[in-house]
Amino acid sequence: MAVAIAAARVWRLNRGLSQAALLLLRQPGARGLARSHPPRQQQQFSSLDDKPQFPGASAEFIDKLEFIQPNVISGIPIYRVMDRQGQIINPSEDPHLPKEKVLKLYKSMTLLNTMDRILYESQRQGRISFYMTNYGEEGTHVGSAAALDNTDLVFGQYREAGVLMYRDYPLELFMAQCYGNISDLGKGRQMPVHYGCKERHFVTISSPLATQIPQAVGAAYAAKRANANRVVICYFGEGAASEGDAHAGFNFAATLECPIIFFCRNNGYAISTPTSEQYRGDGIARGPGYGIMSIRVDGNDVFAVYNATKEARRRAVAENQPFLIEAMTYRIGHHSTSDDSSAYRSVDEVNYWDKQDHPISRLRHYLLSQGWWDEEQEKAWRKQSRRKVMEAFEQAERKPKPNPNLLFSDVYQEMPAQLRKQQESLARHLQTYGEHYPLDHFDK
Amino acid sequence: MAVVAAAAGWLLRLRAAGAEGHWRRLPGAGLARGFLHPAATVEDAAQRRQVAHFTFQPDPEPREYALETQSPLPRNFEMGQTQKMNLFQSVTSALDNSLAKDPTAVIFGEDVAFGGVFRCTVGLRDKYGKDRVFNTPLCEQGIVGFGIGIAVTGATAIAEIQFADYIFPAFDQIVNEAAKYRYRSGDLFNCGSLTIRSPWGCVGHGALYHSQSPEAFFAHCPGIKVVIPRSPFQAKGLLLSCIEDKNPCIFFEPKILYRAAAEEVPIEPYNIPLSQAEVIQEGSDVTLVAWGTQVHVIREVASMAKEKLGVSCEVIDLRTIIPWDVDTICKSVIKTGRLLISHEAPLTGGFASEISSTVQEECFLNLEAPISRVCGYDTPFPHIFEPFYIPDKWKCYDALRKMINY
Numbered sequence: 001m002a003v004a005i006a007a008a009r010v011w012r013l014n015r016g017l018s019q020a021a022l023l024l025l026r027q028p029g030a031r032g033l034a035r036s037h038p039p040r041q042q043q044q045f046s047s048l049d050d051k052p053q054f055p056g057a058s059a060e061f062i063d064k065l066e067f068i069q070p071n072v073i074s075g076i077p078i079y080r081v082m083d084r085q086g087q088i089i090n091p092s093e094d095p096h097l098p099k100e101k102v103l104k105l106y107k108s109m110t111l112l113n114t115m116d117r118i119l120y121e122s123q124r125q126g127r128i129s130f131y132m133t134n135y136g137e138e139g140t141h142v143g144s145a146a147a148l149d150n151t152d153l154v155f156g157q158y159r160e161a162g163v164l165m166y167r168d169y170p171l172e173l174f175m176a177q178c179y180g181n182i183s184d185l186g187k188g189r190q191m192p193v194h195y196g197c198k199e200r201h202f203v204t205i206s207s208p209l210a211t212q213i214p215q216a217v218g219a220a221y222a223a224k225r226a227n228a229n230r231v232v233i234c235y236f237g238e239g240a241a242s243e244g245d246a247h248a249g250f251n252f253a254a255t256l257e258c259p260i261i262f263f264c265r266n267n268g269y270a271i272s273t274p275t276s277e278q279y280r281g282d283g284i285a286r287g288p289g290y291g292i293m294s295i296r297v298d299g300n301d302v303f304a305v306y307n308a309t310k311e312a313r314r315r316a317v318a319e320n321q322p323f324l325i326e327a328m329t330y331r332i333g334h335h336s337t338s339d340d341s342s343a344y345r346s347v348d349e350v351n352y353w354d355k356q357d358h359p360i361s362r363l364r365h366y367l368l369s370q371g372w373w374d375e376e377q378e379k380a381w382r383k384q385s386r387r388k389v390m391e392a393f394e395q396a397e398r399k400p401k402p403n404p405n406l407l408f409s410d411v412y413q414e415m416p417a418q419l420r421k422q423q424e425s426l427a428r429h430l431q432t433y434g435e436h437y438p439l440d441h442f443d444k
Numbered sequence: 445m446a447v448v449a450a451a452a453g454w455l456l457r458l459r460a461a462g463a464e465g466h467w468r469r470l471p472g473a474g475l476a477r478g479f480l481h482p483a484a485t486v487e488d489a490a491q492r493r494q495v496a497h498f499t500f501q502p503d504p505e506p507r508e509y510a511l512e513t514q515s516p517l518p519r520n521f522e523m524g525q526t527q528k529m530n531l532f533q534s535v536t537s538a539l540d541n542s543l544a545k546d547p548t549a550v551i552f553g554e555d556v557a558f559g560g561v562f563r564c565t566v567g568l569r570d571k572y573g574k575d576r577v578f579n580t581p582l583c584e585q586g587i588v589g590f591g592i593g594i595a596v597t598g599a600t601a602i603a604e605i606q607f608a609d610y611i612f613p614a615f616d617q618i619v620n621e622a623a624k625y626r627y628r629s630g631d632l633f634n635c636g637s638l639t640i641r642s643p644w645g646c647v648g649h650g651a652l653y654h655s656q657s658p659e660a661f662f663a664h665c666p667g668i669k670v671v672i673p674r675s676p677f678q679a680k681g682l683l684l685s686c687i688e689d690k691n692p693c694i695f696f697e698p699k700i701l702y703r704a705a706a707e708e709v710p711i712e713p714y715n716i717p718l719s720q721a722e723v724i725q726e727g728s729d730v731t732l733v734a735w736g737t738q739v740h741v742i743r744e745v746a747s748m749a750k751e752k753l754g755v756s757c758e759v760i761d762l763r764t765i766i767p768w769d770v771d772t773i774c775k776s777v778i779k780t781g782r783l784l785i786s787h788e789a790p791l792t793g794g795f796a797s798e799i800s801s802t803v804q805e806e807c808f809l810n811l812e813a814p815i816s817r818v819c820g821y822d823t824p825f826p827h828i829f830e831p832f833y834i835p836d837k838w839k840c841y842d843a844l845r846k847m848i849n850y
Contacts, residue, residue, distance in 0.1 A: 153597070187630035196629045203596065204629035208620045214586045215621070218593020218601065225550070225575060225599070244613070248586030255581055256590075410631045411666045413690040416719065416767035419666075 075282035078328055079308060080298035084357050086365025088303075095303055095310070097146075099372050105146055105302055106367060107381065108166045109138035109360050114385045115161075115171065116333070118393055119178055119192075123337040127397060128178045132193045134161055136300070136332030139359025140265050142166045143305025144325075147313060148233060153223070154202045155216040155234045157209065158193055159265065159331075163235070167200040171389060175396035182443050187410070188402045209240040213249030213262070217322075220258035224320055231313045233261040238326075239270025241284045253322035254291040261312045262287070262324040265299065267331035272344040287324035299327030300359040303366075330357070403443045404430075496648065496700070497836045498740040502675060502707035503724065526708040531701045534676035534709045535564045535641070538683040539602065541713035543572045546600050548637075549687070551577045553587055553604030561606060562643055562702050588614035588640060592622050595635035595692070602687060605642040608696055609656040614640075622692040623667030636690035641683070644672065644696035645737050646788050646834055651827035654699075657736070657789040657820075659765045662694055663798060669693040669718055670765040674739040675701070676709050681716030682763065689718060698736040721769035723776065727758035730782040730844060733773060733799060735762040738786050738835070745840040752841075755848055765795055773799060774806045781812035782847050786835050791819040813850035816843045 052061055081093045088094045097105075116133040123131040134141065141162025148154075154163055161174070172183060177195050180188035186196060186204065196204025203212070216234035223230040240246060241264055253260050264284040268275055275283075287294030293315070297304045305327055312323035330353040334341045341350070367373035408423040409415060415423075430437060529537060543549050551565060557579045559566035569577035580587050584605055591603035605611045611618075618640070626634035646655045662670045671686055671693060673679035679697065686693035724739070725746060732742040739761045746757035758776050762768060777783045783803055785796035796817040803815060818835040826833050 155593075185630050185632055186628070189630060190628050194628070196632050198632040204625075204633055206621060206624070206628060208616060211589060211617060211621050214589025214617070215593035215596065217586075218590035218595075219597050220593070221550075221590070222548070222594045222597040222599040225548070226597075244585055245589055245617075248581075248583045248589060251581045251583065252586050252590050256578070410627045412669075412767070413626065413634070413636060418767060418770060 070281055072280070072282045076285045076294070076296045076326075078296050078298050079304050080301045081303035081307060082301045082362055082366060084362060086362040086369065088366075093303070093307065095307055097303075097306070099370070101146065102363070102367060102370075103372065104166070105142045106360070106363050106373070107385070108142045108145075108162060109302075109363070110381065111171075111385045111388070112138055112141070112162045112165045113360065114382075115165075115174060115389050118386075118389050119175075120333075120337065122178075122393065123192075128192050130192045130337055131178065132158055132336045133333035134159055136330045136353055136358065137265055137267055138162050139302045139363070140263070140299040140305055140327045140329055143299075143302040143359075144233065144235075144261075144263055144309040144327075146302075147306045147309035148231065149313075151201055152230055152313070153216075153219055153232045155212040155219070155232065156202065156205055157212065157236045157240055157265075158205050158207070159237065159267075160235045161193065161195065164195055164197060164200065164202055167197075167202070169195070169197055169200055169202075171392035172395065173197070175392050176399070179396045179399070180401055181396055181399040182402050183396075183399060184402070187406045189406075210236055210243035210245040210249075212236070213240075213243075213245050214252060216262075217249050217253045217256070217258050217260055220253065220260035220322075221256055224257070224259055229317055231259050231261055231316050233263055233309075235263045235265060237270060238264060238266040238268075238275060238284050239273065239278055242278060250287065250290040250292060250322070250324070257320045258322055259316040259320050260322045261309065261316055262292070262322060263309070264324070264326045265329055266326055267299075267329045269331050269335070269341070269345070271335040271339060272341070274344075283326055283328075285324060285326040287322075292322045292324050294324040294326070296326045296328060299329030300357050300362060302359055302363050329359075332358075401442045404439075496704065497831070497834055498737055499744065500675070500701060500705040500740055501743055502705075503677065523708075523710050524712050526710050528706055529676050529680075529709040530703050530706040531673075531676045531679055531697065532562050532564045532703070534680040535683060535697060536566060536568070537709065537711065538680040538687070538713070539565060539568060540571070541684065542600070542602065542687050543568065543576060545713070546687075548599035549576070549602060550594065550599065551602045551604070552580050552590070554582055554606050555579060556604050560604065562697075562699065564604070564641075564697075564702075584610055584613040585617055588617040588622070591638050591640065592617060592625070592635045592692075595638035596625070596633055598637065600637045600687060601635075601639070603638065603640045605640060607654055607656075607699075608642040608644040608658050609653045611640075611642055611658060611694075615661070618662065618668065618692075618694070619665045623665045625667075625692075627667060634690070635692050637687075638692040639683075639686045639689075639695060640693070641695045641697060643699035643702075645698045645700060646825065646830065647700045648830065649827065650699075650825070651830075652824045655788075655825040655830075657696070657787060659696060659735075659787075660789055660793055660795045663766050663795050665766075667691070669767065670696070671718060671763065672696045672698070672736040672765065673763070674698070674736055674761050675705055676707050678716060678761075678763070680709055681714050682718070684713050685715045685718050688715070693718075696736070700737055716763075719764045719767045719769055721763055721772040722761045723758060723772065724761055725757065725759040727756040727780065729756045729780055730784060730847060731758045731760060731773070731776040731780045732840075732844075733760045733762055733783065733785045734787060735765065736788075738788060741835070741837050742784075742786055742840060745837050745844060748837065748841050749844055753845065753848060755844070757844075762799075768799070770802055770806070774803060777803055777807045778810045781810050782816075783811075784816040784818060784840065784844055784847060786818040786840050788820050788825075788834055790822045791817060792822050794819050813847040816847050818843045 083089055119131045120133050122128050141160050145163040145166035176183035177186055178192035194205040213234055216232050220232040266284055285294045285296045295308050297308045308325050316323050332354050555561055556565045557569050587603050591601040594601035622635050645657050659670050669691055671682050673682045683695050686695045734742045743759055746759050749755040749757050758780055785799050787794055787796055800815040818840045820833055
């Protein structure tokens with residue numbers, strides 16, 4: 001596929017080339033034209049004894065003092081398939097996905113968007129305690145999910161609900177987790193949006209950032225040992241990539257040769273912290289520093305995300321090596337319901353992305369130009385998706401919460417004696433003081 | 445981490461005599477010659493290296509251990525063929541058994557491939573392959589996170605943290621992730637097949653960063669198990685139980701016992717149950733509780749008490765720190781009325797405080813004296829002052845004497 005060749009051309013990491021030489025290749029910079037290779041004329045004077053013998057690096061000597069300048073002005077290029085109006089730029093890059101699949105991509109994104117609107121509102125009305133929307137990043141979720149096998153294991157951060165949506169996680173269960181009701185597979189233990197689904201191979205979300213990264217690497221290692229023909233994908237934001245766990249995960253994946261896709265959603269902000277305060281290098285496509293094949297893609301272009309993930313998956317499994325995809329996108333919504341982003345960014349900036357470069361609009365334009373969608377279907381689908389969400393929402397609200405005994409189980413596989421005593425002590429306490437507790441809302 | 449320096453320090457013994465010889469050879473070292481004296485008599489040399497603060501005592505006879513699970517095997521089993529093993533060899537044996545019967549099991553950490561800085565993994569890479577016994581980069585948070593990920597897929601992960609002193613970068617992965625994996629997912633996911641092993645406790649010269657006993661930090665974390673053996677026989681059985689346990693476990697190995705403790709250990713696998721304390725000596729007047737190396741200290745204190753005071757001590761090895769065996773300790777204190785707990789870790793917030801607190805709740809009216817804790821001081825673990833820092837038999841004996849006379 002052309003993607004791989006383009007990627008390889010930019011990121012050739014053959015054994016023969018040193019890291020220094022690689023960076024020299026990429027940097028026109030202040031020193032003028034890129035140097036294509038280390039000075040050859042020195043070789044005729046050096047005997048074999050004079051070659052570097054260091055175990056730590058494969059490189060040639062150089063006798064000129066030069067610091068390598070990082071290039072952030074003209075960084076790693078951004079791969080895209082569609083322009084902002086949803087038109088294919090290079091027809092050979094069009095994945096030519098069948099109509100059903102593209103419609104599934106579109107409907108997953110829009111259904112997610114609808115669910116986000118309603119659940120955000122429900123938090124505002126005090127019906128659920130907390131929520132995080134996915135506005136603007138839906139393309140990163142469904143584009144990548146569509147390129148994976150259904151059994152590929154997913155480790156997420158917290159803004160990847162579209163992956164679950166694409167895997168047909170029912171609205172009822174999204175809502176159940178947010179409401180912590182009796183249908184929640186997580187048994188009501190976590191804050192909203194901390195989804196998990198064993199059946200759909202989506203590991204339960206946890207709040208600490210980047211902790212999933214080395215875990216995903218371990219899971220990939222185990223998959224490799226099991227000859228499972230499975231890839232593990234690990235999502236994280238550009239903020240989480242600053243954590244030590246991210247560095248640990250990248251390094252382990254490379255040294256231990258794990259079939260993993262690192263998928264970074266670079267959406268411009270970590271709560272209020274813009275990327276200019278998060279890193280100084282060229283984004284998160286810093287894989288080459290670890291020996292990892294890397295690419296940067298337009299995250300709002302579903303086909304670009306799809307193509308990159310598809311190829312990364314194929315090669316990760318075939319070659320047992322990690323791939324890093326940095327999907328550039330924009331967080332249109334607030335960080336969460338606890339955030340008001342007008343405190344740190346302009347409404348104009350947000351509007352630009354919402355109106356001019358949105359994954360849903362771009363795919364819609366593509367659908368329209370293919371003749372696979374029209375205004376009538378759009379209106380009907382909006383109505384239908386809204387109704388589906390509202391139904392699930394009303395049902396979720398009506399259901400009771402799980403029995404308070406579920407506060408105590410699953411700490412260990414078996415309940416320790418001391419914990420059982422504590423459980424019994426709560427039961428006795430409720431017998432006397434139960435009126436002061438919201439027992440009516442909980443399953444008996 | 446100063447792991448490389450530490451490993452070098454372990455392997456090299458720079459003798460004062462050798463250093464002085466170097467000084468003599470330097471030109472113009474006449475001044476130095478006046479200062480430095482050659483290594484003197486054997487007695488002086490002995491004083492320079494401290495004598496161990498304990499004597500390892502193997503258990504008198506091979507024990508018979510019941511298998512706790514619903515296995516079809518009989519309740520008690522024969523020891524079978526045994527071999528004299530020290531602590532690190534008993535660990536190797538347990539790991540060997542594990543990798544033999546569980547094809548998913550892998551061992552990883554810093555320097556495990558060549559056999560480990562304490563030789564616990566010697567021979568395993570050759571026997572089981574480089575995909576099963578391998579080095580990781582130098583990164584504890586990565587080691588534990590990676591181990592959790594392996595365990596999430598259902599495979600068995602045995603992670604080594606080179607010294608318990610270096611476990612702290614992995615604290616977030618252990619406390620926030622491993623311990624909570626099952627609970628937070630509603631039992632959809634878990635990392636029960638993760639075991640973390642780490643050398644633990646004082647060693648005579650380890651100082652701040654090669655001597656720590658961090659069990660108290662983890663005792664405060666529901667969801668994990670923390671286990672500490674006192675001997676090679678205990679180590680193998682407890683480690684095998686940890687590996688097979690369906691919850692993430694931390695197994696601390698008293699490094700001072702790696703070579704100092706040796707006894708007959710079965711070659712075949714066997715399990716010693718977790719969360720069960722062991723009464724290793726029955727008594728009627730005082731209950732003494734400890735774990736790891738300190739068990740041998742209090743065993744000696746029990747002898748001293750018998751000999752000098754005519755006091756009969758019940759000696760208990762706690763073995764599992766969490767979830768801990770409250771019933772065995774309380775049953776003993778109800779009988780004796782006096783409790784002394786001893787550990788190397790600092791006094792404040794040490795695990796003795798948890799035991800003390802629970803026992804006074806459960807056995808208040810049975811107590812004849814305040815519960816005594818003989819622990820390390822509230823300081824970092826010192827180097828040259830180690831003989832003064834550790835809760836040795838004299839401090840324990842003195843505390844016991846005060847309890848008896850209360």
